[in-house]
Amino acid sequence: MIAKVTGKFDRVYKNSLIVDVAGIGFKIAVPARILNRKAAQGETVSLYTYTYVREDTLSLYGFDTLEELSLFETLLAIAGVGPKTALSVISSGGRDEIAQAILNGDVDFFTTIPGVGRKTAQRIIIDLKATLGADKGTDLFEVVSPAYEETVQALRQFGFTQSEARESLRTIKGKGKMTTEQLIKEALKTIGK
Known part of the structure; x- marks a missing residue:
């Protein structure tokens, strides 16, 4: 290999x-x-x-990254998804957009990708939620977003614990489209409540 x-x-x-x-x-x-x-x-x-x-x-x-490679390998494990389709899914948007589509159950996001029909889109959403832990209380955003880890590290530098940082990020709406800087601001607002 x-x-x-x-x-x-x-x-x-x-x-x-x-x-x-x-x-x-x-x-x-x-x-x-x-x-x-x-x-x-x-x-x-x-x-x-x-x-x-x-x-x-x-x-x-x-x-470019091991995270993208890991997502590609996870997509390949889904029935009906071959390497060309998996590559098309990754090409369709950034990790954050894909994570948001999965979290929201956005079938339409996936059906716009060449080679992905409605059934395959539903299968991708269901399988990725299960595989990546979204149904088990793990935020899919944590698994696929580099901004997530950067934000957690920044909050730890401010003196917050790992669990405080992660909990503040779980409550933020629309985080899949935010930059690290925006996430830090929103997390600080959440922690300050």
């Missing part, structure tokens, strides 16, 4: 990056956000990868 690829950006080819590693070009399918970055030829790129193997194909899928 190839877990990470670091090399020189060569070119974009059919919704994938070609990354040159010691003279070998790896074709890595990536989310649209990565494709839209304008990397210069020869620029160093580093991607966490998922190696997809079937009897007729061997493909690499690349991500």
Whole structure:
């Protein structure tokens, strides 16, 4: 299994990056956000990868963060979701948007993604809630948002305990669309009540 690829950006080819590693070009399918970055030829790129193997194909899928890779792997575990669909889901929005759609049971968010019909969208929502613990009292936002952990750390720097910080974030409405700075302000208001 190839877990990470670091090399020189060569070119974009059919919704994938070609990354040159010691003279070998790896074709890595990536989310649209990565494709839209304008990397210069020869620029160093580093991607966490998922190696997809079937009897007729061997493909690499690349991500900027381990969190995105983990979400991709979780999506693959859902019946009816293959790597192309999982990549489309990740390309459809940021982790916060996806988390918010799951928390809200927003089937329409997922049905706008190519390859995702109503039944698959419902299955994604149900399975991700169960897999990521949203039905067990764990906030899905905690699992998929980097802003969450940054906010908890900032609140701890202000002298609050870990549990106080986490509890204040649980009560904030619309947190999936907020920046770390906005979350800190809202959390401080909540703690101050």
